[in-house]
Amino acid sequence: MSDQALPTLLLGLLFGIQHATDPDHVIAVATIVTRTRRFGAGALIGAFWGMGHTVTITAVGIAIIAFHVSVPASATLSMELGVAIMLIVLGAFRIVGGFRDSDPVPVTHLSEPHPHETGPALHSHAHVHGDVVHRHPHVHPPARLLRVLQTVGPAQALRSAAVGLVHGLAGSAAVALLVLATMRTTAGAICYLLLFGGGTILGMTAITGLLSLPFTLRAPRMRGSRRALALATGVLSVGLGLYLAYAILFATSLVPAKVAALPR
Numbered sequence: 196m197s198d199q200a201l202p203t204l205l206l207g208l209l210f211g212i213q214h215a216t217d218p219d220h221v222i223a224v225a226t227i228v229t230r231t232r233r234f235g236a237g238a239l240i241g242a243f244w245g246m247g248h249t250v251t252i253t254a255v256g257i258a259i260i261a262f263h264v265s266v267p268a269s270a271t272l273s274m275e276l277g278v279a280i281m282l283i284v285l286g287a288f289r290i291v292g293g294f295r296d297s298d299p300v301p302v303t304h305l306s307e308p309h310p311h312e313t314g315p316a317l318h319s320h321a322h323v324h325g326d327v328v329h330r331h332p333h334v335h336p337p338a339r340l341l342r343v344l345q346t347v348g349p350a351q352a353l354r355s356a357a358v359g360l361v362h363g364l365a366g367s368a369a370v371a372l373l374v375l376a377t378m379r380t381t382a383g384a385i386c387y388l389l390l391f392g393g394g395t396i397l398g399m400t401a402i403t404g405l406l407s408l409p410f411t412l413r414a415p416r417m418r419g420s421r422r423a424l425a426l427a428t429g430v431l432s433v434g435l436g437l438y439l440a441y442a443i444l445f446a447t448s449l450v451p452a453k454v455a456a457l458p459r
Contacts (some may be wrong), residue, residue, distance in 0.1 A: 200378065200380075203387065204383070204387055207387040207388075209394060211391040211393060211395040211396075212398035213394075214394070215245070215395045216402065218435065219278060219362070220362055223285055224240060224399065224402070225431075226285040226428050228240055228406045228407050229406075229410060229424060229425040230292070231351070231410055231411075234408065235347075236351070236407065237403045237408075239400075240355045241396075241400040242399070242400045243351075243352045243356045244359035244399050245395045246356060246396060247363065248362050249389075251359075251367055252363040252367045252370055252391065252395075253388045253392055255363070255364065255367035255368065255371065256370060256374060256384070257385060259371040259372075260371055260375060260381060260388075261381050261385075266367075275365050276439075276443045277365065278439065280440065281361050283432070285436075286429040286434075287429070287433060359399075374388060409424060
């Protein structure tokens with residue numbers, strides 16, 4: 196790789212960090228962060244979002260760059276519409292949850308883990324049914340991963356990753372085209388995409404960690420403020436989702452011209 200490519204790759208990392216600050220990204224994860232009560236959990240929500248985002252950005256980007264896959268404009272708009280719908284759904288759930296003042300059930304309340312010595316994640320235990328002795332294979336996640344899931348909660352981790360996946364799909368084509376315009380080799384383009392993804396993970400981890408701070412305070416007077424912030428993030432998410440959906444449906448060719456021409 197040439198010396199001239201190194202500044203471009205570093206620029207990809209910075210662009211990834213900046214990309215994490217897009218309003219639709221921040222508002223989407225904010226609806227999830229408002230459910231947390233610990234700084235570490237808030238930061239991990241951003242990390243899971245960044246991982247999901249990186250998976251789709253990298254996968255679709257490689258398909259476009261290496262295999263010359265073309266993404267129709269209508270498909271790009273449809274994915275953008277999916278982001279808008281996702282924002283509306285996330286905001287609606289956050290508003291309902293804010294009025295109920297409900298928090299996610301801790302993972303330790305959902306199941307009681309049984310102790311294991313260090314060993315392979317996939318293993319089995321002998322099980323007796325009458326005179327029959329057999330084994331049931333099952334999987335236990337690694338201890339580090341289990342601690343992470345216990346910190347952030349499996350539901351929130353999956354929700355964050357899924358939101359990142361959707362955002363990655365919506366923006367992957369534009370990122371890939373930018374890479375094609377800056378990198379001359381396929382290997383360089385893939386490195387750029389990976390660094391871009393790493394930047395989004397770093398940026399969103401920092402953002403969600405900061406967003407979680409008001410929800411980590413234990414003072415009783417903060418209870419009402421936390422609910423107000425949760426409701427505000429829900430309203431912002433629904434509002435931005437509706438705005439994006441309106442812009443996509445009526446300001447683009449995603450719908451027939453006759454529909455777009457209706458009085459509004």
